[in-house]
Amino acid sequence: MTADILDGASAGAPAPRPVLHPLSRRIMHWLNALAILLMIGSGWRIYDYYPALPLDFGFPYAYTLGGDLSLSEARNNEDGLANALAWHFGAMWLLVLNLAAYLAVGVLSGHFRRDFLPLRLAAFRDDLVAALRFRLVHRLGEYNAVQKLLYWGVLAAILVTILSGLSIWKPVQLQALTWLFGGYEFARVVHFFGMAAIAGFIVVHVSLALLVPSTLFAMILGRGPRRTHRAEEPRP
């Protein structure tokens, strides 16, 4: 009887949609998103206490992470920096451990090699021109050359931001790293622009995901929505 029902169901239904993002990747993606948001939110408040750049510029308090200022004053007689630092140095573990797992799985599973490589200049040029003319067709589960370069770029930005952050956190124990980033003061500037690059990526990445919502679906549920997928499926 069970077999009958299953048969009946599968006869009219389309073939199962392939999994584009395995569960592990989806979990790591969203943990990474959470960690990056926590790091940037708390980092913005930390920045505001003593800006690394010689500019009259600060992040609006409402967009920073670290709790309510008046509550912090009332409860701790402290002006809100301690909480932001606690978030920053707490979330860094989530960021680093999750990223390490992502890199290990990406290399071992062949995800990087299969999906992010090869990266060819000609393909990048063609895809970029097509993208700027809004002619780049997005095939779910396939990474075009612009995407590939963006993903390598944001990975590099995250790594540089983590390393420059470590060099600010431990300028004595890791002084060789601090020296590599041009000394304590300059490492703060590098850390800031690393954040800016990641933030820039997020703007592009989220905009594109909202323009092509099937990608958002795939990153949440693992598969694209039914319609999109059917349209793209090659004939057997």
Next chain:
Amino acid sequence: MTRRSLERKPLVAGIERRLFLRQTLSLGALAMLTGCDISDGDQVQSVLHRLSRWNDRAQAFLFDRQRLAPSYAESEAVRDFRYNAYFPMEAVPKLAAADYRLELAGLIADKRPWTLEQLYALPQESQITRHVCVEGWSMIGKWRGARLGTFLERVGADLSAKYLGYSCADGYYGSIDMPTALHPQTIMAFGFFDETLPAKYGFPFKLRIPTKLGFKNPKWVTTLYVTNRPTGGFWEDRGYNWFSGL
């Protein structure tokens, strides 16, 4: 069923789900950005507190007793060093040199208080190192003083104890780990450049610890003690990380 309704149904469901997911996401992002609720809850505070204790251990593990903080040329050091305390400069404690006594307590064999004259007789050395504030600013200065490790040996402190605590004339207090107290660059700084340490920088002495953030460099020190019990500190009790090593 007609063909039409078959097609439409999953599409509508899909849109609803999509909207729901998008709303959930933006709600989460909003909560995160405004911060208030997620930061100020007691449970979140307790998780952050435990992570901070974990970071104490991680930093103690990273701390190398032999590694020296970088030294700089005297031309890079700032004479007009930033005055920094939790009160205005007019409120700076002005201790009389003749009346000053450094009190000792806890796991120390000889707890007799020290006069300034006795302290000045200790072997002294200079260092030109970077002072790094938890807020992000940093400044290179030149300090002269006696190694804290030498002093602790002289008074028969239990060097296997966990903490060295301090309290100050301005009500400031705190503690550091013993390995840092015994670090060769941890000094009782009696001088700034070639003069006696001015009142605004901590006369009669500040603990100059170039392997710690600035707030772990107490000024106007009046008591030192050795203990195995964690003590917290002025800023630490207000949510800052205790180890705060560099």
